[in-house]
Amino acid sequence: ASVDKGVDFANYFCTYGYLYHQKEMLADRVRMDAYFNAVFQNKHHFQGKVVLDVGTGSGILAIWCAQAGARKVYAVEATKMADHARELVRGNNVDDIVEVIEGSIEDVTLPEKVDVIISEWMGYFLLRESMFDSVICARDRWLKPDGVMYPSHARMWIAPIRSGLGDQKMNDFESAMRDWHCFVEDTENNYGVNMNILTKPFQEEHEKYYLKTSLWSNLHPDQLIGTAAVIKEIDCLTASVDEIRVVTSKFSLPINMDRTRLSALAGWFDVHFRGNKQNPAKNEIELTTAPSVENSTHWGQQVFMLHPVLRVNEGDELLISFSMHRSKENHRLMNVGLSYELQQSSGKRLPAVISKLYIE
Amino acid sequence: ASVDKGVDFANYFCTYGYLYHQKEMLADRVRMDAYFNAVFQNKHHFQGKVVLDVGTGSGILAIWCAQAGARKVYAVEATKMADHARELVRGNNVDDIVEVIEGSIEDVTLPEKVDVIISEWMGYFLLRESMFDSVICARDRWLKPDGVMYPSHARMWIAPIRSGLGDQKMNDFESAMRDWHCFVEDTENNYGVNMNILTKPFQEEHEKYYLKTSLWSNLHPDQLIGTAAVIKEIDCLTASVDEIRVVTSKFSLPINMDRTRLSALAGWFDVHFRGNKQNPAKNEIELTTAPSVENSTHWGQQVFMLHPVLRVNEGDELLISFSMHRSKENHRLMNVGLSYELQQSSGKRLPAVISKLYIE
Ligand SMILES: Nc1ncnc2c1ncn2[C@@H]1O[C@H](CSCC[C@H](N)C(=O)O)[C@@H](O)[C@H]1O
Numbered sequence A, B: 001a002s003v004d005k006g007v008d009f010a011n012y013f014c015t016y017g018y019l020y021h022q023k024e025m026l027a028d029r030v031r032m033d034a035y036f037n038a039v040f041q042n043k044h045h046f047q048g049k050v051v052l053d054v055g056t057g058s059g060i061l062a063i064w065c066a067q068a069g070a071r072k073v074y075a076v077e078a079t080k081m082a083d084h085a086r087e088l089v090r091g092n093n094v095d096d097i098v099e100v101i102e103g104s105i106e107d108v109t110l111p112e113k114v115d116v117i118i119s120e121w122m123g124y125f126l127l128r129e130s131m132f133d134s135v136i137c138a139r140d141r142w143l144k145p146d147g148v149m150y151p152s153h154a155r156m157w158i159a160p161i162r163s164g165l166g167d168q169k170m171n172d173f174e175s176a177m178r179d180w181h182c183f184v185e186d187t188e189n190n191y192g193v194n195m196n197i198l199t200k201p202f203q204e205e206h207e208k209y210y211l212k213t214s215l216w217s218n219l220h221p222d223q224l225i226g227t228a229a230v231i232k233e234i235d236c237l238t239a240s241v242d243e244i245r246v247v248t249s250k251f252s253l254p255i256n257m258d259r260t261r262l263s264a265l266a267g268w269f270d271v272h273f274r275g276n277k278q279n280p281a282k283n284e285i286e287l288t289t290a291p292s293v294e295n296s297t298h299w300g301q302q303v304f305m306l307h308p309v310l311r312v313n314e315g316d317e318l319l320i321s322f323s324m325h326r327s328k329e330n331h332r333l334m335n336v337g338l339s340y341e342l343q344q345s346s347g348k349r350l351p352a353v354i355s356k357l358y359i360e
C-alpha cells in the first residue's frame, strides 16, 4: 500500500511545522544531553567528515555536527521548519558548513555520499511514526560503506506495572456508557427515534478509545512490579524495513513485589551511540526513556492497560506473547496483539487472556 | 485551487466518522428541536415527496423525513458513518423509504430529482467547514425547480461583548514568551546554540495561536454590551458559492452599557425554515445560536478578541469594516480582516485599529 503524500502531511508532518512542537523536543534535557554528548564526546566521528541529518527540524543536530568539526552537513527537513533551520544555521555562523534542504529525504538528491547519518527519528515506544523507514532509506542511498549511524542501536522494553490509570479510564468508559443510555432514552422520548441499534458500535468505539488505546505516562520507578524485558533489538546500520514492520516477541516477566496489582504493561525504548566496529565511539552514550524520577523525557512510557487487573505476588511470572504491526489506515500508528498467562509461584496457571490494543 | 480529497478527508471528514462526534450533535437540544419541529410542523412539505439529506451522518434527519410521510429519502454521507446510518434506518423500520448512500454528494448520482433538500451543514460562525458549497452543488444538480430548501435562510451576526477571555489569553501568551526567553538562555548556556533568531517567528506563531485565533465560547447574554448587527443574509435557494466565498460588511455597533470594557466581538448565526414563495412553511421555525442561558448550542459563539481592550460608554459607536475569506491552505478554515474605530458620544473618534484574525 503506497502512502498518499498529501494525506501523510495532513496527518503527520503538520505538527512538526510548529516551533511550539520543536521547542518541546529542544527542551527535553535527557534527549538533548544524549545527542550533545554523543557528538561532542566523539568528535573524531565528525572532524572533517560529511554528515547527513535526517529530519533536521530546527537544525539543532546539524549545527552541533558543524561545531564539532564536520566539513559539510546536509540537513534535510520535510516541513516549512526548514526555513527556520536555515535562519538558525545562519544565526549561529555555520551556514558555510550546514546546507538546509527542504524536502522528504526519500526525494532528495545529495551531491555526495556521507560519513555519518545522524537523526532523531524515535517516536513513542520507538517505532510509532515509522520514521525509521526514512532513515533506512537515507542510509541505503547515501551512507558510505564504512559510515556511522547516530544512534547506532535501539531497543524496545516492556515491564509489568501497577497504576491507577486503568481504573480511571474504566470509570470514564462506564460513565460514557451510562450517558449513552440516557441519551438513547431521551432521543426515543423526545424525537421518536430508537438509537439502541447503535449501542454496540458506540460501545466498541469507546472501548477502543478509553480501554484499548495505550496511554502516554511518565511513570515512577516505584510503579514497576517486576523485571523489564527487551523485546526487540535494532542495529541501525543493518536493519531493514521488513525487520521493523512487525515486531513479535515471546517473553516472560517475573513479578518481584508481593500482594500487588498488575494493572498494565509499560513500553519504552533506549538508543545507544556506539559508532561502528571499525570506528567505535570513544565514549558510548545511552539515551533511555525508562521510568525515572529525575530523567524523564517527553516520550514518557506507553501504558497498555490490562482489563481485568490481576492480583499478583512475588515469584509469579507473566508469560507474554506480543506482536505489533502497523495500522492499515495509517502506517505511522500501531496495532498491538497481546496474549498473556499468569504462572503463579504455587504452580497454578491462570487462563490466557488475549487482547488487541492500539498505539494512536 | 482544487481540493485533494484524501487530504480533505484527513483534515475534515475524519471526525464525522465517530459516533462520539455525531452524538454531540444529536444531544444538542436546540438544534434537534429546530429540525424536528421544522419537519413535523410542516408535514405538507414531506408527505408523498422525494427528499435528499445532504450529509446524513447518523441518519437522523432522513428518518424524520420518512416518519413525516416522505415517499423516498436519499441520505448521502461521505464517511463510514453511512454504515451506522443504514443500521439506524433499519432499526427504525424506514428502510423501505430511506436509502443511505455512502459517498461525497459531489460524486453521487440519484435516479431522480427531489422535492426537498434537507441538510445540517452549518459550522462555527455559519461558514466554517465550507459545507454549504456541497449543499449548493446538490441543489443545482438535484432539486426540482419548485423544490424547497431546509433550512431556507441563514444569517450571520456580530455583537460587541465584554469578556475575560482576552486577558486570560494575553496572560498565556506572555507566559509562553517568558518561558521562551528562559529556553533561549538555557540553550545557549548548555548547548552552545543561540536560538534568539527564532524569537520573532516563535512570537508570531504564538500571537496567532493565543491572540488572533477566534475562541469557542458559550457567552452569557449579560456579556453583550451593545446591539448586534446582521452582517450577511443567505437565501439558500438562490445563493451561489461566489456569494459566500468572501463575506464583507461595513456596519456599526451601538454600545448600550456605561463604563464598560469592549474586549471582543462575538459572531454567531441563525437559520430559518420558511419553505419557499409558492410553498411556504405552515409554521416557520428558527434555529438561533445567539448567547442564551437556557438555549445554548454546541456551536456556541466565536469570540474575536480585540487587543488592546477599549473603555466604552453608552452612546459610543463602533464603526466596523469586516471581511472573511477562506484560508489558502485549507478552504474549510477562515481568515478574518477587521478594521474598527470607536466613535465616542462626545464626538471624538479614536484612531482606527486593523487586525487579522483566524477561525481555525
Ligand atoms: N521523510 C522525511 N524527510 C524529511 N524530514 C522528515 C522526514 N520524516 C520526518 N521528518 C522530520 O524529522 C523531524 C523529526 S523531529 C527531530 C528534529 C531535530 N532533528 C531535533 O532533534 O530536534 C521532524 O521535523 C520531521 O518533520
Ligand SMILES: Nc1ncnc2c1ncn2[C@@H]1O[C@H](CSCC[C@H](N)C(=O)O)[C@@H](O)[C@H]1O
Pocket (backbone or CB within 6 Å): B013, B016, B017, B025, B026, B054, B055, B056, B057, B058, B059, B060, B061, B076, B077, B078, B079, B081, B103, B104, B105, B106, B119, B120, B121, B131, B134
Ligand atoms: N460533501 C459531502 N458529501 C457527503 N457528506 C458530507 C459532505 N460534507 C459533509 N458531509 C457530512 O455531513 C455531515 C454533517 S453533520 C450533520 C449530520 C446529521 N445530518 C445530523 O443532523 O445530525 C457529516 O456527517 C459529514 O461527514
